[in-house]
Amino acid sequence: LIKTRNRMPHLSCRFYADKYPQVEDTVVVTVRSIAEMGAYVSLLEYNNIEGMILLSELSRRRIRSVNKLIRVGRSECVVVIRVDEDKGYIDLSKRRVYTKDLIECEERFAKAKAVYSILRHVADQLGYDSDNQLEDLLNRTAWHFDRKYNKKAASYEVFKKAVNDESVLDECDIDDATKEKILENIRKRLTPQAVRIRAGKAMIYNIQLEVMMLIIPLCSDVEVSCFGYDGIDAVKAALSEGLKCSTEEMPIKINLIAPPLYVVTTSTFERAEGLAAVNATLERIRESIESNNGRFRIILAPKVVTDWDEEDIKRKLELLELESAEVPGDDDDDETEGMVAPAGLDRQYDKEQHNVVREKEEEEASDGD
Template sequence: MAMNTPNFECRMYEAKYPEVDMAVMIQVKNIADMGAYVSLLEYNSIEGMILFSELSRRRIRSVSSLIKVGRIEPVMVLRVDKEKGYIDLSKRRVSDDEINTCEERYNKSKLVHSIMRHVAETMQLDLEDLYIHVGWPLYRKYGHAFEAFKLIVTDPDSVLNSFTREIKEVGPDGQEVTKVVPAMSKEVKESLIKNIRRRMTAQPLKIRADIEMKCFQFDGVLHIKEAMRKAEVAGNNDCPVKIKLVAPPLYVLTTQTLDKEQGIYVLNNAIKACTESIESQKGKLTVKEAPRSVSEREDKLLLENMPNPIDEVNGDEYSEEEEDTGMGEIDLENTATGITD
């Protein structure tokens, strides 16, 4: 006997169609003679259309500069024909505020949807059934399931135990009775909590600053090394500071923290300590990029794009081989001819 395969495709929200004058997130699928056919990402990729006249308030000189296949962006809903399934959309009528609101809502909904779908696939459940009994009730009660998921991270029972479902059973007398049971089984509940905690627990932010540091005095390398140590001492247990040589005279200061503002504050103090130390030895420090939050990918790309990148070296790993490069822009006219002391 063949078993029915659970359906893992479902819209994000309880409503099957968006409301008129609502901003929705779409992905462009095809460009035709009259306009562009798109998928509404929050509504299980149902089809909509943007007429060319709704692309821009200005005269269109190049359609390809305004809309491209594969692009994901917010647009405004103009008309919804639920009987025929037609949805007309506009790119030119959506405001900046509506774009920001739509993007924020979509990013939250996408994370919720990813968690819900993973639980459905893992537990072999129908995704829409999981939404009916858990996801959409959370949207109704908390405004957005994302807000409920944040509470579930620390106190799951207070959020999930209040949801129930009705099932039909045949009683001892042969009569069908309605029974109220928890909205999901213990196993599904544990899987949902586990995935929510894994995906929504705050991850440390990486804060980075780029500086140039030079010192032309005798033993300039030692002065630079001392300044690097002063920078690292400015860190604390919550925001430890590391400073590394990338390519002379470029250095990078980094810290990891859950509090972005604190991380930026600590790096600014580290730069200040480093500046005071190197300037006391008649050196110079220039901030090339102020402290800011970067992703691991951005950090990697920044390092790759540095001029003449070398292996990173921190203040405690400075070897004698790097001493000449640590001095900054030194006149190498004599050494170029092979003259040495």
């Protein structure tokens, strides 16, 4: 006889208290199939309920190839344009998603998924055997904080605080055993690792040192002229002076990116001490380079590489706004990977465009007569 292993039921639930998204919400979906009218998708944050991206909502520009815009199995950020809860219809749009919505959607989804994964694992450990039990756990914990702060995925920040302050979960209507399981899983998944503090990119040409504090690997182009003769020696001396701040507990590294770019980094478990060490290093570099009539300028202050703050979002938005000027799907290059949409989908759209042109031509001809 072959013994079969008893498997726990696969529990599932939505990420948020609302069963359906609201109009103008940005959501993450996975494309399931492509039909004549558009693409059928599953809303990942809402327990994989079905939605549809209409053909006319795929792109802001003329569609040359549907397969370049959307593929089966790919995840997309889309915006909700219509919800019929009675019939279960959800119409979505890809072309109406703007850069700021895209970034905010991806960040919220990542946080909500992390919280959901923790609580779903807790439900498995506690032996829950129904989706209703998982939903009740979410309602008493994650959704409680979402309602309290009136923001989706607000529970993520609360769970992060619970790593060091267990009392933040006291207001949840759960028993001690459940609370301990939640805290145990939070510590495993959300305890911060050693943070990496980056003092950015230093720009040096002939005793000229400009430190650019960037979390993301991007920087502006800077032109610096070389007028001196002994500049490189002064630069080496300044960097060597900065390295004297390095200790076994707080190692400081200064690496060359590309002349005149340098980056100052350290790894630490204590954010405040790490920032202080990097600032001390920069101060030594400044004193040394300026004593040799060089130039030192900090453009952005040292910060933790893993921080996700408003300033970072703004910089990413500005860059993505420039990139969004070129809408995907406008090029003529053929792509072959992924599933191919029905041939009639492209032909149908071209036929509609052709009919519109013909109607305009006939109207102009009749006006001329």
